[in-house]
Amino acid sequence: MEVKDANSALLSNYEVYQLLTDLKEQRKESGKNKHSAGQQNLNTITFETLKYISKTPCRNQSPEIVREFLTAMKNHKLTKAEKLQLLNHRPMTAVEIQLMVEESEERLTEEQIEALLHTVTTILPAGPEDEQNKNTSQDVAMDEEDPA
């Protein structure tokens, strides 16, 4: 076996999520031989990876959202690796942006960081955990209104 190019392209977590979900559907339809000894490794790795990615914000993304995000990122002059990290993690605080963008204090002013945060949080959908938090806080608000 020969490796022609060990780094031919970077994949976003969303792309891997799509690929694995499609693969799972395909294998479910063909049915018969997924439990043979040889397929066990594929089953394990796809299950675990899908489990990991499903808990990140990438789960609710779509190709249109990713396209919109990348067009919006054009003005900010970020490297490919930085944009990929923003896409995969959906940072919500300035501290997280400083981690993902190298030398952010020199390259971005505070307003630019705010603008970046705003773009990220508006275009990219929230992750499954954040949605859970949002729902519980809404319930609390409703309880408070009831006695009135």
Added chain:
Amino acid sequence: MFVLVEMVDTVRIPPWQFERRLNEAIAEELNKKLANKVVYNVGLCICLFDITKLEDAYVFPGDGASHTKVHFRYVVFHPFLDEILIGKIKGCSPEGVHVSLGFFDDILIPPESLQQPAKFDETEQVWVWEYETEEGAHDLYMDTGEEIRFRVVDESFVDTSPTGPSSAEATSSSEELPKKEAPYTLVGSISEPGLGLLSWWTSN
């Protein structure tokens, strides 16, 4: 986190699988060979992305199976240097904090890369960040199962292919099993603001 790797390999299809479509049989063989395995200096292989080129299939004398040279692309887990990842703490030991991603377990954060000052609590076997503020010192424990954000600072590949038979002396004297080394390990760091347990930095 994931990269696409272009590879070439010769796939052997045994005669009893000749009724299947060639592409499917090849995809299954490739996944059987590579999924969940580490390729030296490349990373942890996840699954087949696509087949880019199929060359002619040959049957060699003495072997009834067909051999096809396949050019394909594989999805591989290989985080780049300085990438930020989020994982779960698997446990703590004097060597550092062990982190797992579910599908990949061999991530270690050595004691010098923890938020300083840090100490190891022997009774609870857990690393603690002694966070100092004006009010006094808070002890922040790094408990098992907590989600942790870390930066990848180093990776190491170990070639675990079998070597020839070792000398007779060495094998007969010791009955213990040879130490199993992980083929691919990552070294992480949490010594920056924003890194460490997610609960340390959420502002609710």
